Amino acid sequence: MSPAAPSDLALFWAGAIAFSIIVYVVLDGFDLGVGMLFGATRDPELRDEMMGSISPYWDGNETWLIVVGASLFAAFPAVYAIFLPAFYFPVLLLMFGLMFRGVAFEFRGRGGPSSLWSAGFWIGSGLVAFVQGAAVGAMILGIPVKDNQYAGGAFEWLRPLPVLCGIGLMFGYGLLGAGWLILKSPTRLRDWAYQRAPFLAGGMAATLFLATIVTLVQAEGVVARLADRPWAALFALAGALSIFGALRGVKARRDGQPFAFTILFFLSAFGFLAAAFWPYMIPYSVTVASAAAPESSLSFLFWGAGLVALPVVLIYSVVVHAVFWGKLRIKGH
Amino acid sequence: MELDPVLLSRIQFAFVVSFHIIFPSFTIGLAAWLATIEGMSMATGNPVYRRVFDFWLKVFALSFAMGVVSGIVMAFQFGTNWSALSERTGSIQGPLLGYEAFTAFLLEASFFGIMLLGRDRIPPWFYFFSCCMVALGTMLSSYWILCNNSWMQVPLGHTIVDGKLIPDDWKTILLGPVQRIRWPHMLFGAFLTTSMCVAATGAWHRLRGTAWEESRVMLDWGLGLAAVLIPAQILFGHLAGDIVHKYQPAKFAAIEARWHDEQPAAEVLVGWPDETAGRNLYAISIPRLGSFIATGTWDSKEVGVDSFPAQDRPPVLIPFWTFRIMVGMALVMLAISWGGVILRALGRLEDERWFLWLTFLSFPTGFVAVLAGWFTAEVGRQPWVVYGLLRTKDAVTPSLSTPMVLASLAGYILVYSLIYAFGVVYFYRLMRDGLTRKTPPAAGYGLDTEPVQ
Numbered sequence: 001m002s003p004a005a006p007s008d009l010a011l012f013w014a015g016a017i018a019f020s021i022i023v024y025v026v027l028d029g030f031d032l033g034v035g036m037l038f039g040a041t042r043d044p045e046l047r048d049e050m051m052g053s054i055s056p057y058w059d060g061n062e063t064w065l066i067v068v069g070a071s072l073f074a075a076f077p078a079v080y081a082i083f084l085p086a087f088y089f090p091v092l093l094l095m096f097g098l099m100f101r102g103v104a105f106e107f108r109g110r111g112g113p114s115s116l117w118s119a120g121f122w123i124g125s126g127l128v129a130f131v132q133g134a135a136v137g138a139m140i141l142g143i144p145v146k147d148n149q150y151a152g153g154a155f156e157w158l159r160p161l162p163v164l165c166g167i168g169l170m171f172g173y174g175l176l177g178a179g180w181l182i183l184k185s186p187t188r189l190r191d192w193a194y195q196r197a198p199f200l201a202g203g204m205a206a207t208l209f210l211a212t213i214v215t216l217v218q219a220e221g222v223v224a225r226l227a228d229r230p231w232a233a234l235f236a237l238a239g240a241l242s243i244f245g246a247l248r249g250v251k252a253r254r255d256g257q258p259f260a261f262t263i264l265f266f267l268s269a270f271g272f273l274a275a276a277f278w279p280y281m282i283p284y285s286v287t288v289a290s291a292a293a294p295e296s297s298l299s300f301l302f303w304g305a306g307l308v309a310l311p312v313v314l315i316y317s318v319v320v321h322a323v324f325w326g327k328l329r330i331k332g333h
Numbered sequence: 334m335e336l337d338p339v340l341l342s343r344i345q346f347a348f349v350v351s352f353h354i355i356f357p358s359f360t361i362g363l364a365a366w367l368a369t370i371e372g373m374s375m376a377t378g379n380p381v382y383r384r385v386f387d388f389w390l391k392v393f394a395l396s397f398a399m400g401v402v403s404g405i406v407m408a409f410q411f412g413t414n415w416s417a418l419s420e421r422t423g424s425i426q427g428p429l430l431g432y433e434a435f436t437a438f439l440l441e442a443s444f445f446g447i448m449l450l451g452r453d454r455i456p457p458w459f460y461f462f463s464c465c466m467v468a469l470g471t472m473l474s475s476y477w478i479l480c481n482n483s484w485m486q487v488p489l490g491h492t493i494v495d496g497k498l499i500p501d502d503w504k505t506i507l508l509g510p511v512q513r514i515r516w517p518h519m520l521f522g523a524f525l526t527t528s529m530c531v532a533a534t535g536a537w538h539r540l541r542g543t544a545w546e547e548s549r550v551m552l553d554w555g556l557g558l559a560a561v562l563i564p565a566q567i568l569f570g571h572l573a574g575d576i577v578h579k580y581q582p583a584k585f586a587a588i589e590a591r592w593h594d595e596q597p598a599a600e601v602l603v604g605w606p607d608e609t610a611g612r613n614l615y616a617i618s619i620p621r622l623g624s625f626i627a628t629g630t631w632d633s634k635e636v637g638v639d640s641f642p643a644q645d646r647p648p649v650l651i652p653f654w655t656f657r658i659m660v661g662m663a664l665v666m667l668a669i670s671w672g673g674v675i676l677r678a679l680g681r682l683e684d685e686r687w688f689l690w691l692t693f694l695s696f697p698t699g700f701v702a703v704l705a706g707w708f709t710a711e712v713g714r715q716p717w718v719v720y721g722l723l724r725t726k727d728a729v730t731p732s733l734s735t736p737m738v739l740a741s742l743a744g745y746i747l748v749y750s751l752i753y754a755f756g757v758v759y760f761y762r763l764m765r766d767g768l769t770r771k772t773p774p775a776a777g778y779g780l781d782t783e784p785v786q
Binding site for chain 2: 059062063065066067069070071073074075077078080081082083084085086088089091092095096098099100102103106107110112113148149150151152153154293294296297300301304305309312313316
C-alpha cells in the first residue's frame, strides 16, 4: 500500500465510520447512562420507568456498534486486526456487558432471579462505558504496532490515562442518561435526574481535568501534534461551554437543554480527538490510506452497504425517535 | 497437543460459534414456518392457525434475541483471536461478514418490528408480506455466512498481493459452485431443525392432552414438511460430499477414516479411528461401497490419509464421528417423518402414544445434525483456516498469550452457562404454557407502548 492520499472510497468509508461512531456514542451513550443510573436507585418504580424509557431504543442504538465493527472489518481490515487484539480484555468485557444488558430486557419480566438481571443491567452498563473510555485513553497514548499486528501487552488499557478516560466516560454517559430521563420523564423520575445532573457534570469535568494533566505529562506526541493544530482548541472551548450550557439548563429546569448540550459536548470532544488523531486510524502508525481495503472491496461494499444499508439504518433511527417523540406515557396516568 | 493460544482460540471459537449456530438455524426455519402458517391463516380463515402463529411468534422473539446476543460476539472473534487471518483475508471476509451484519439489521429494523408489534396497525396482506420478508432476510443472512465459509473451505475468485488475499472476481465468490451447494444444504438443515421442533411440540402437547387442535396442526405440518424436506436434504448432503471429494480430498479421507489408498475402496460404517497407529479399531466395513459412495462406480481408486504430507493431514476421529452422527440424525428424521405421514394416512397418528413419544424425543435431531455437520466441515478443514492457503496456526493473533485465552475462554463458558441456562428455562416455560396461558409481554415495564401523539 502506498503512503499516498486515501482514495475517494476510502475517505467515504472513513467518514461513514466516524459518523457511525459519533451516532453510536450519543445514542448508546444515553441508554448506557440510564443503565448506570438504574444502579443508583432501589426504587422499583423509578427503575421500571428507566428501563421503559430506553426499551424501544436500546437495540437499535447498539446496532450502530455493529455498523462500526462490520464496516471497520470490511473497509479497513488492517485497523480491525490491530484494534481488537490491542483491546482483547476490554472487548471481552464489552461483550459481557452488552450481553447482560440485552438479556435484562428479555429476562427481567419472566420470573426467576430478577435481582441478578437487574444487577447485570447496571454493572454491565458501567463496564461497557468504562472500557470504551479506556480504549480512547489508550489511543491517546498510542498503540504499539509491529509488522501490521498489535505488539503491546494485555493491560495497556489499565494505565492511569486510560483509567481516567474510562471513569470520565462513565460520568459523561451518566450525564447523557440523566439528560435523557429529564427530557422523557413526566414523573418524579425527572426531578430525581435533575438532582443528579450537577454531580455527574462535575465528576466528568474533574476527571477530564486530571486526564488533561496526565496527557500533558505522558503523551508528548499528541501534545506536539495539537500544538501544530491550534484550531483544535476551538473544540475544547466548545466542549467547556457545552458543560456550562447543560448546567444552566438544569438550574433553569428547561427539560430539553441538558440533553442537547451534553450531546454538543460529545460532538466537541469527538472533534477534538479527530483533530488530534487525523490522518491516523491507529495512533500513531496506521493511516486511513494505508489501512484501506483494495478498491474492489470498497466499491463492492459501497453499492450495497453504503448506498442502501447505511441510509436505511439512519432512517430507522430517525423514525424510531420520531415515533416515540415527547414525554413517556405511563400506564395509569 | 499443548494448550497454546492457537488450540485455546480454536476451542473458544468452537464454543461461542456452537452456541450461536443453534439460534440462527432455529430462527431461519421459524421465520419460514411463521410465514407459511400466516399464509394458511389468510387462505383458510381458520382461527387455529392464528393461535399457532401467535405461540411460535413468542418463541421466535426469544430465539431471535438470543441469536443477536451471541452473534455480536462472533462479529468480534475474528479480530480478537484471529487477527492475522483478518489482516490477510479481511478484504474478502470483511465485506461478506459486513453484509451479513447489515442484512440482519435491515431485517430487524423494518419487518421484524412490524411482526412483533404491528399486527393491529396494518392491513393483513402487509403483515403477511412482512412475515415473508423476515423469512427472506434470515435466509439472506445465512447466505453471507455460507459465502464466507465456502470461500474458507474452497477459496476461489481471489488473487494474492503482498501476501494478502484480495478479491479478484466477486461473482465467483458470491455464486461459485461450492456456495451453490452448501447454502441450500444449510437452509434445508435449518428448515428441518424447525420442522422437527414443531412436530415434537405438537406431540408433547398431544401427550399432555393440552391444546388439542393446535397440536394437530403442528404434528401434521411439522412431520409433513420434514417428510418432504429430508429427501432434498439427503440429495444436497450428497452433493456437498461430492464437493469435499473434489476439492478437499484429505478431508474426504478423514471422514471415511481411510488411512491408505484403496482400489476398490471399502466403506467403514462404524469403528474407532486410532490416530496414532493410523488404523481403525472394531471397524465394520463393506467392500467396494466406499468407491460407490465417492464416485458412483464400484472400483474407483480412493486416496487415504497417509497419501498427504503429515503436516497437511486433518484429524480423523472427530470428522469421522460427527459425519456419522449427522447422517444418523438424518435417518432418524426420515424414519419419524415418513412414519408419521403413514400413520396419519392410516388415521392412527394420535392414537399411537409410543410414536408421539418418539416424535417428542426427536426434537433435538435437527440441532444435533447441524452442529455435527459444522464440526465435520470445520475440523475436517484443518490444519488450514483458508484451505490450502493459510494455516490455522499462522492465523492466530500474535500478541495473544496462553493465560489470556484461558481467561477469556473461562469467562465465555461462565457467562454463557449462566445466560443460556436461564434461556433454556424460559424457553421451556414458553413451550409448555405459551399455548394455554396468556403470557405477559416481557418488556412492558408498566409503560404504555403507544407513542405519544
